[in-house]
Amino acid sequence: MVAYKVTNGNVYVEGGKIAGKFSEITFPDFKYKMSDFKSLGMLSDIELPAGVEKLEVQIKFNSIFADEFKKLTDITKPCKLIFRGNKEGFTQAGRTTEENITIAVTGIGKNIPLGGFKANEMSEFTLIMSVWACSVTDSGKPVLSFDAFSNTLVVGGKDLTAGFRINA
Numbered sequence: 001m002v003a004y005k006v007t008n009g010n011v012y013v014e015g016g017k018i019a020g021k022f023s024e025i026t027f028p029d030f031k032y033k034m035s036d037f038k039s040l041g042m043l044s045d046i047e048l049p050a051g052v053e054k055l056e057v058q059i060k061f062n063s064i065f066a067d068e069f070k071k072l073t074d075i076t077k078p079c080k081l082i083f084r085g086n087k088e089g090f091t092q093a094g095r096t097t098e099e100n101i102t103i104a105v106t107g108i109g110k111n112i113p114l115g116g117f118k119a120n121e122m123s124e125f126t127l128i129m130s131v132w133a134c135s136v137t138d139s140g141k142p143v144l145s146f147d148a149f150s151n152t153l154v155v156g157g158k159d160l161t162a163g164f165r166i167n168a
Contacts, residue, residue: 002089006101009085011059013068023062023124025083027103028055028131030144052146052153055131057081057105060124064115072127073109080106081129087139099139107131 011018011025034047059072059081071079082104089097113125136143145154151168153161 002091002096004087004089006085006087009083009101012082012084013071014080018065018068021061021063021065021068022059023122024058024060026058027083027105027134028057030055030134030146052148055105055107055134055146056110057107057129057131059127059129061113061127062122062124064113064125069109069112069127072129073112075108078106078108078132079129080104100137101139102135102137104135105129105131106133 011022031053032049033051033053035050036045037048038045061068072081082102085101085103087097087099087101088095089099107130110128110130113127115123115125117123132149133147135145142154142157144156145152151161151165152159
């Protein structure tokens with residue numbers, strides 16, 4: 001058995017590394033939008049897929065950084081944000097593997113955080129980003145690829161929206 005963990009990584013905004021400038025990043029849970037379906041002759045209502053819920057990313061900065069805020073809060077131009085993490089595998093022999101986890105999102109900032117301040121405590125500036133496209137890879141293998149504008153959703157290598165793009 002191998003126990004895996006990701007405990008650290010770096011974030012890149014438009015290709016530039018922003019290490020040390022943020023304290024936390026929270027990516028969205030990718031959720032399918034579901035709609036109720038009921039019909040005569042059915043003992044129970046069921047839920048059927050009806051699209052994808054909107055996605056948001058939260059980034060907690062430890063200060064205001066003009067260059068990054070300029071890129072992330074320009075509502076006229078989408079910004080690409082990439083997280084690259086180190087996935088470590090452990091067995092009874094110790095650390096046996098190190099692999100790459102990558103999460104990439106594209107979207108626009110929804111706010112310009114002005115922060116909060118307390119005596120003798122680190123300040124926090126939370127930026128929220130509306131996500132239009134995202135992808136996840138694990139050790140170079142695609143896990144998820146989603147693009148709202150091209151109506152593309154690929155999960156584990158299977159294109160779940162190919163028929164929709166042909167028929168609609």
